[in-house]
Amino acid sequence: xxxxxxxxxxxKGSSLDYxxxxxxxxxxxxxxxxxxxxxxxCGSTPAHAISSELSAALCTRNLMQASKQGADVVxxxxxxxxxxxxxxxxxxxxxxxxxxxxxxxDEPSKEDLPEATSVMQMIGRMYNTxxxxxxxxxxxxxxxxxxxxxxxxxxxxxxxxxGDPENPTLMESLLAACGATDILDFPLKTECCGAASGxxxxxxxxxxxxxxxxxxxxxEADCIAVCCPLCQMNLDLRQKQAGRQAKTRFxxxxxxxxxxxxxxxxxxxxxxxxxxxxARPDKVVDKIKALNTAVREAxxxxx
Amino acid sequence: xxxxxxxxxxxRDVSFIKEVExxxxxxxxxxxxxxxxxxGCPAAFTYDMQANQVMRAVQLGLKDQVLHSKSIWMCLSCxxxxxxxxxxxxxxxxxxTLRHMARRENIVAVPRMDKFWMSFLNTVQAFGRSFEIGTMxxxxxxxxxxxTDVDLAPSAxxxxxxxxxxHVIPDGGAKAVGRxxxxxxxxxxxxxxxx
Numbered sequence: 013x014x015x016x017x018x019x020x021x022x023x024k025g026s027s028l029d030y031x032x033x034x035x036x037x038x039x040x041x042x043x044x045x046x047x048x049x050x051x052x053x054c055g056s057t058p059a060h061a062i063s064s065e066l067s068a069a070l071c072t073r074n075l076m077q078a079s080k081q082g083a084d085v086v087x088x089x090x091x092x093x094x095x096x097x098x099x100x101x102x103x104x105x106x107x108x109x110x111x112x113x114x115x116x117x118d119e120p121s122k123e124d125l126p127e128a129t130s131v132m133q134m135i136g137r138m139y140n141t142x143x144x145x146x147x148x149x150x151x152x153x154x155x156x157x158x159x160x161x162x163x164x165x166x167x168x169x170x171x172x173x174x175g176d177p178e179n180p181t182l183m184e185s186l187l188a189a190c191g192a193t194d195i196l197d198f199p200l201k202t203e204c205c206g207a208a209s210g211x212x213x214x215x216x217x218x219x220x221x222x223x224x225x226x227x228x229x230x231x232e233a234d235c236i237a238v239c240c241p242l243c244q245m246n247l248d249l250r251q252k253q254a255g256r257q258a259k260t261r262f263x264x265x266x267x268x269x270x271x272x273x274x275x276x277x278x279x280x281x282x283x284x285x286x287x288x289x290x291a292r293p294d295k296v297v298d299k300i301k302a303l304n305t306a307v308r309e310a311x312x313x314x315x
Numbered sequence: 316x317x318x319x320x321x322x323x324x325x326x327r328d329v330s331f332i333k334e335v336e337x338x339x340x341x342x343x344x345x346x347x348x349x350x351x352x353x354x355g356c357p358a359a360f361t362y363d364m365q366a367n368q369v370m371r372a373v374q375l376g377l378k379d380q381v382l383h384s385k386s387i388w389m390c391l392s393c394x395x396x397x398x399x400x401x402x403x404x405x406x407x408x409x410x411x412t413l414r415h416m417a418r419r420e421n422i423v424a425v426p427r428m429d430k431f432w433m434s435f436l437n438t439v440q441a442f443g444r445s446f447e448i449g450t451m452x453x454x455x456x457x458x459x460x461x462x463t464d465v466d467l468a469p470s471a472x473x474x475x476x477x478x479x480x481x482h483v484i485p486d487g488g489a490k491a492v493g494r495x496x497x498x499x500x501x502x503x504x505x506x507x508x509x510x
Contacts, residue, residue, distance in 0.1 A: 066499050073495065
């Protein structure tokens with residue numbers, strides 16, 4: 013399988029840590045992909061908010077670029093990019109729509125565009141629990157993790173192909189393979205964080221993100237695990253804003269699931285971009301280390 | 316929104332119902348007002364018409380009222396409504412269709428949303444990839460909200476999360492993306508709609 017890697021714009025800026033940790037985890041697992049040459053922005057929410065055709069044109073160009081380098085499937089860490097790629101692919105099946113989009117492109121689109129999927133699904137597809145567990149040097153056992161997917165990863169269900177759209181469990185499976193035992197049954201796992209409203213209408217992101225942070229705090233989570241750059245930004249960079257809205261102060265580390273997997277694999281903290289997080293992840297890292305040391309000592313004691 | 320009864324005599328446009336259904340691909344007449352869409356909507360507290368009210372207004376052909384609603388701009392496109400609709404109506408797609416229709420008629424009930432999206436897209440048009448600081452600057456200038464998110468600047472900048480330099484696609488890729496936008500804008504102009 014020839015996998016084309018589509019990082020998405022945030023991977024080069026606000027979610028550099030997602031990019032670093034995804035790359036580290038894929039490297040450990042041996043998941044090989046090649047970045048799509050000259051990839052462009054998918055248009056994100058702004059493009060589809062104003063025109064489905066513009067959004068599809070931007071996405072189709074990426075799929076065509078992937079096709080040119082022989083990719084059978086395009087893999088991206090970002091749920092928003094993935095949603096746009098999949099929506100474009102679906103809409104391009106309509107000949108009238110396709111004709112309108114082709115008018116915008118340098119060259120007419122191809123009939124069979126590559127598949128698109130998330131890095132998370134690709135890891136889940138290629139490696140079983142045992143194969144992931146084989147890489148674990150430091151178990152996540154005992155760490156209280158609130159898994160949070162955001163709204164886009166699992167819906168629309170028929171397009172995203174991510175299992176139950178209100179209760180996806182793939183992230184939990186991957187973290188459990190890394191030894192995690194205390195993954196919380198987090199009721200807000202697919203609620204919207206407020207998306208890109210932080211700039212044009214802040215209360216919309218503060219209220220929604222605040223609700224998620226508050227529940228994770230009340231459930232005594234050590235951290236929230238996320239898979240979307242925008243969710244991460246709203247919950248982490250905008251954590252103080254959410255706190256002000258809720259008249260409280262949150263102190264909740266928000267890590268990408270790949271950062272947690274990378275820690276379990278024994279990757280270097282810098283290599284996982286942990287220094288990029290605003291809410292400091294030190295206590296998460298310390299707890300993982302302490303729990304592992306305790307287990308080792310107990311085992312050593314027995315022997 | 317005001318609790319005034321919907322005036323179904325004045326401002327009723329029957330062809331509007333068909334247009335919305337055709338463009339969104341949704342059978343809006345299936346809505347029986349259970350309110351699930353509104354109950355789960357994370358943006359409901361910012362709406363002037365709730366999602367189920369928008370659906371009812373579309374059923375009644377109240378074009379003017381719907382296209383002037385703020386809600387179609389505040390929708391976050393999270394699709395919770397679509398997921399929970401017992402009649403499988405993709406409500407989010409209807410909301411998006413209505414926003415597209417409003418823009419084409421040059422009705423922008425929440426200008427700052429449009430300004431934000433256009434600022435983002437301007438950077439994509441220029442560089443082929445989005446540029447966060449560029450988006451912020453364009454948006455602040457357009458909206459005259461010059462202190463937007465300045466409280467975030469120290470932490471975002473110190474962590475190197477926001478680059479001062481745009482990521483330009485190499486090897487003419489940025490120009491190729493620029494051409495997509497140019498064709499899109501020219502076509503909108505030909506068709507007499509807001510790009």
